[in-house]
Amino acid sequence: MTTKKSGGLAEVIAGQTAISTVGKTGKGLTYRGYSIHDLAEYGTFEETAYLLIRGKLPDAGELAAYKRKLAAGRTIPPGLRTLLECLPASSHPMDVLRTGLSALASFEPETEATDPRELADRLLAISPSVLLYWHHFHQSGDRIDTETESDSVAGHFLELLHRRPPAELHERVMDVSLILYAEHEYNASTFAARVTASTLSDFYSAVTTGIGTLRGPLHGGANEAAMELIGRYENPEQAEAGVMRLLGGKKLVMGFGHRVYTVSDPRSDIIKALSRTLSEQNGDWRLFTVSERIEEVMRREKGLFPNLDFYSASAYTLMQIPVSFFTPVFVFSRISGWAAHIIEQRESNRLIRPSAEYTGPEPLPWFRLEDRGQGAVTP
Numbered sequence: 001m002t003t004k005k006s007g008g009l010a011e012v013i014a015g016q017t018a019i020s021t022v023g024k025t026g027k028g029l030t031y032r033g034y035s036i037h038d039l040a041e042y043g044t045f046e047e048t049a050y051l052l053i054r055g056k057l058p059d060a061g062e063l064a065a066y067k068r069k070l071a072a073g074r075t076i077p078p079g080l081r082t083l084l085e086c087l088p089a090s091s092h093p094m095d096v097l098r099t100g101l102s103a104l105a106s107f108e109p110e111t112e113a114t115d116p117r118e119l120a121d122r123l124l125a126i127s128p129s130v131l132l133y134w135h136h137f138h139q140s141g142d143r144i145d146t147e148t149e150s151d152s153v154a155g156h157f158l159e160l161l162h163r164r165p166p167a168e169l170h171e172r173v174m175d176v177s178l179i180l181y182a183e184h185e186y187n188a189s190t191f192a193a194r195v196t197a198s199t200l201s202d203f204y205s206a207v208t209t210g211i212g213t214l215r216g217p218l219h220g221g222a223n224e225a226a227m228e229l230i231g232r233y234e235n236p237e238q239a240e241a242g243v244m245r246l247l248g249g250k251k252l253v254m255g256f257g258h259r260v261y262t263v264s265d266p267r268s269d270i271i272k273a274l275s276r277t278l279s280e281q282n283g284d285w286r287l288f289t290v291s292e293r294i295e296e297v298m299r300r301e302k303g304l305f306p307n308l309d310f311y312s313a314s315a316y317t318l319m320q321i322p323v324s325f326f327t328p329v330f331v332f333s334r335i336s337g338w339a340a341h342i343i344e345q346r347e348s349n350r351l352i353r354p355s356a357e358y359t360g361p362e363p364l365p366w367f368r369l370e371d372r373g374q375g376a377v378t379p
């Protein structure tokens with residue numbers, strides 16, 4: 001029987017993976033055995049993506065070659081540029097990204113000969129270009145050159161967005177953020193991408209499935225929703241009163257709680273520390289102090305803790321990233337995790353097709369059209 005606990009597949013082991021785990025106690029998070037704390041402190045997003053997609057950390061030569069390859073994959077085919085120009089200026093950036101990456105399949109289809117790891121790299125490399133080509137075309141009419149001097153995905157994105165090389169601190173914060181967002185076991189979008197892959201569908205379809213699933217505010221969309229909340233308050237006192245009202249009305253406070261963590265999200269302290277550093281550097285503490293007060297109230301009132309999305313919201317805003325780009329940034333990163341899972345699913349595939357507990361009517365007699373509505377019970 002389905003109970004609240006097992007509803008939403010909570011605690012159901014839906015398959016195996018060697019890619020990441022939150023550990024037996026649910027307190028740590030490792031990607032292919034490496035702690036996210038080590039990756040965030042000593043690694044880069046490119047090393048992380050290589051690790052996830054290829055199963056091992058690159059050596060110096062492999063990393064340099066990998067960065068060159070990603071830099072070469074930033075170009076948008078002319079037909080896709082035209083398509084991006086045709087999308088309305090009012091589109092949500094997640095619609096642009098989903099449509100853009102899906103359309104790339106028509107220009108560069110996956111074939112029997114395609115190495116899925118190469119395709120994963122192409123999607124990783126091109127996704128900031130897709131979003132920002134559309135953005136600048138509709139903001140200023142500029143058909144931007146999507147090549148930059150930056151050798152990192154983080155730097156490339158920030159440089160395309162602000163059209164100047166990013167400050168060192170901003171590039172590092174974005175890089176760490178991409179590392180933290182890269183992978184998270186059987187989360188909803190990854191599971192959805194695996195379901196698509198399990199039908200032997202193509203790589204683009206599986207990634208597009210992931211993007212559509214990530215967008216919802218209970219998943220990746222929570223970073224945008226968290227910023228919408230934080231941005232409402234001028235000071236911690238207002239924030240406390242506002243959150244108390246939300247909780248009184250039994251509303252969800254976005255950026256809190258998690259399906260697999262019960263005590264804390266190990267990624268949150270890392271991004272929180274970076275949000276603090278950015279506030280210090282900007283000399284602007286409003287978002288951080290408001291966020292800390294919301295955290296305090298949520299712990300006190302609900303025993304809930306911030307997840308990765310909560311302090312990502314203030315960190316991104318302090319780097320002048322528009323709120324509607326927050327979930328797309330999550331996509332830039334999570335493509336690496338989705339790719340690893342699609343490849344893993346294909347390696348030992350069996351169609352993912354669970355069963356359902358039926359709660360509908362018992363078999364009913366058939367009524368002809370003219371006999372219905374005369375006391376006849378129709379389903």
Ligand SMILES: CC(C)(COP(=O)(O)OP(=O)(O)OC[C@H]1O[C@@H](n2cnc3c(N)ncnc32)[C@H](O)[C@@H]1OP(=O)(O)O)[C@@H](O)C(=O)NCCC(=O)NCCS
Pocket residue numbers: 008010217218219220222251252253254255256257258259302304307308309
């Ligand atoms: C992440 C999330 C979907 C997990 O959901 P879940 O595992 O199904 O947990 P539940 O919805 O069963 O939550 C358990 C209880 O905590 C409450 N709760 C969970 N998250 C909450 C939140 N963010 N704000 C307020 N209450 C929350 C639920 O209302 C529920 O209360 P109840 O038992 O009185 O009904 C949920 O915590 C949530 O909606 N968070 C906000 C969205 C978010 O930040 N998503 C990003 C996740 S990384």
